[in-house]
Amino acid sequence: MKIITVSREFGSGGRELGKRLADAFGFSYYDKEIITEIAKKTELDENYVSSVVENGVSAFPVHIGQTFAYIPYTYQPSVDVLVAQQKIITEIGKKGNCVIIGRSANSILDKFSPFNIFVYASEKSKLARCRQNARESEILSDKELIRKMRGIDRNRLRTSALISERKWGDKASYDLMINTSDVEIKSIIQPLKEYIEKYFENFPEK
Amino acid sequence: MKIITVSREFGSGGRELGKRLADAFGFSYYDKEIITEIAKKTELDENYVSSVVENGVSAFPVHIGQTFAYIPYTYQPSVDVLVAQQKIITEIGKKGNCVIIGRSANSILDKFSPFNIFVYASEKSKLARCRQNARESEILSDKELIRKMRGIDRNRLRTSALISERKWGDKASYDLMINTSDVEIKSIIQPLKEYIEKYFENFPEK
Secondary structure (H helix, E strand, C coil): CCEEEEEECCCCCHHHHHHHHHHHHCCEEECHHHHHHHHHHHCECHHHHHHHHHHCCCCCCEEECCEEECCCCCCCHHHHHHHHHHHHHHHHHHHCCEEEECCCHHHHCHHHCCEEEEEECCHHHHHHHHHHHCCHHHHCCHHHHHHHHHHHHHHHHHHHHHHCCCCCCCHHHCCEEEECCCCCHHHHHHHHHHHHHHHHHCCCCC | CCEEEEEECCCCCHHHHHHHHHHHHCCEEECHHHHHHHHHHHCECHHHHHHHHHHCCCCCCEEECCEEECCCCCCCHHHHHHHHHHHHHHHHHHHCCEEEECCCHHHHCHHHCCEEEEEECCHHHHHHHHHHHCCHHHHCCHHHHHHHHHHHHHHHHHHHHHHCCCCCCCHHHCCEEEECCCCCHHHHHHHHHHHHHHHHHCCCCC
16 A cells, blocks of 8 residues: 655645646545545535635635624534544545645655655745746735745744644655755656665565 | 755765765775875874864864974964865865765865755664774774764864855755665665756756
8 A cells, every 4th residue: 555645835836746747646635626526525616725725814704605704703514624634634644645735745654664754945946836837926925925935934833833743844744855945846756666665675565 | 067065964975975876986085185285285283174164163183293282372274274175175176077075065066066965864874884884983983973974064063164155054055955764875876867867968168
């Protein structure tokens, strides 16, 4: 049973790397699919789920089913979301042969000995990648985009701290940390795949 | 011109990884050779040079040539050593096609766009590796060995801060960070070599 998790800085191309790696291995790929599943399970709105999963505990108004509802301060649907996340990611992990993007999967699936990747890059490189990919970035200045990038990564750090002992972005949490600043992601997939295969050979029982 | 630098935590197997990588590429390998060269250039004792390069500024008594000499407080041979180190590593870098272990080579050779690796591992794994390799470790308790390991890494961080803007152990300073905890180093050399070759293809002008 082989599991690869990809954590990443916003704009580092981690998602592309994960998708290409899944294709190269012939593995299932899980990214936003996880959010959809959590929303189904908890009957909460996808946007809200996404916000909890990406930003940690949140207090903003929530759609439940089709209804707008202001959540009283004492109610913590975010906990439900994080529990559902844990459950769904564990189910995915049990099936194996998959690549999972973000969502503290490295920590949640620890007992399955996944191969854990962290993808990062220089701010300059991340900025360039954002400009290439996103429509939204067109209306943001460099300064605004950098602030947004940093904010998203800060939230990832914070959320992972809620549910995980493995610190987001800390090398001890990963098997390999890849700097994509000067790298064409497509070009490194094949050697990366071979590298990971060697890792899995060390755990033949799984 | 291809340069690979390998920084490493003590006990992580970084030296083995670097040596095997040099062999796989057919590159020159520089490790303690650098210390010998600095000692020749500065006419300082090799043990002293080694201590400065590994531990930063030092105030202990120095052999100069064959003579013991207590160095006055104001005299700073360590600066000479660090300048000589910079010079020698630059000379090595200019020749190219080499693997250099430690000694802030990633920072000193920045303008040559080396491929910079950081090798690390869990404390448990480093402890096991130390026990396998070193005779000295046999007489140290686990606690003492861990203290020694941490001390050496602390010194590496401190020394690199003296001569480099690139922080030792910080992911921004490296192209790839490799966790050797669950890895047989020999087995990953071939895919690692291919990965690095892809990196060098991005800089064909060098």
